[in-house]
Amino acid sequence: MWAVEDVRHVSGGLVRDLLAAGETVIPVPPNRTAGERRGGRERGKSDPIDALAIARLALREPDLPTARLDEHTRPIRLLATTARG
Numbered sequence: 001m002w003a004v005e006d007v008r009h010v011s012g013g014l015v016r017d018l019l020a021a022g023e024t025v026i027p028v029p030p031n032r033t034a035g036e037r038r039g040g041r042e043r044g045k046s047d048p049i050d051a052l053a054i055a056r057l058a059l060r061e062p063d064l065p066t067a068r069l070d071e072h073t074r075p076i077r078l079l080a081t082t083a084r085g
Contacts, residue, residue: 002037003028005050019069027056027067032040033057 002018004011006027018025033053058064 001026001053001058005030005033005054015067016069019067019078025067026064028054028064032061 001024004015004018006029011027015025015027033050051083
């Protein structure tokens with residue numbers, strides 16, 4: 001299982017690749033990670049602090065939805081994105 005902060009313009013490719021590889025992905029809303037970081041022992045923002053906050057939230061909140069790879073609309077989205085440039 002992978003927990004990924006749901007920042008689609010940054011994590012979208014990773015999430016699609018993980019799903020295509022058959023992995024389970026839990027997208028964690030960014031507004032929830034901010035509160036988790038504030039409650040932690042370390043101050044500031046960094047990749048290790050963010051990763052720990054995301055993992056803790058995914059484990060603690062079993063109601064978070066899992067990401068799904070929509071096989072029918074993904075090719076259309078890719079074409080539309082490429083056409084827009």
